[in-house]
Amino acid sequence: MRPVEPRPGERRPAERRVVVTGPPRRTRGLSAPYRPRTEIDEQTTLGHTYVRSLMRSQLRAALVVLAVLVLLVGPLPLLFATLRHDGGVQWAVLGFGLYAPLVLLARWYVRRAERNERDFVRLVEDR
Secondary structure, three states: OOOOOOOOOOOOOOOOOOOOOOOOOOOOOOOOOOOHHHHHHOOOHHHHHHHHHHHHHHHHHHHHHHHHHHHHHOOHHHHHHHOOOOHHHHHHHHHHHHHHHHHHHHHHHHHHHHHHHHHHHHHHHOO
16 A cells, blocks of 8 residues: 655645653563562572571671670680789779770671671662
């Protein structure tokens, strides 16, 4: 079928444009997007691996804190045994020598645990 030619002096009708809205098409060969969250929800082997990874990183941070605590608190009985039996020196060692490092250690641990969890959430949510 040939298009109809307009008569002399007539204008051609404008072609209608169709606007299609919707989600963009995907190219062939791509499968559904990978979602680690479903792996975790469905408790698959891969999801179990993700959770174990988070648990390992949290355990590693806790073991570092435990080791530092043992190094800080462990020698205190020996230190107190060698010092005079003056209570003021012992309180000063506990108050200034131990309290400040414990606060810093606790702060480090909380920040590390939150960072581990934030990294895990980024991994799971594919950001």
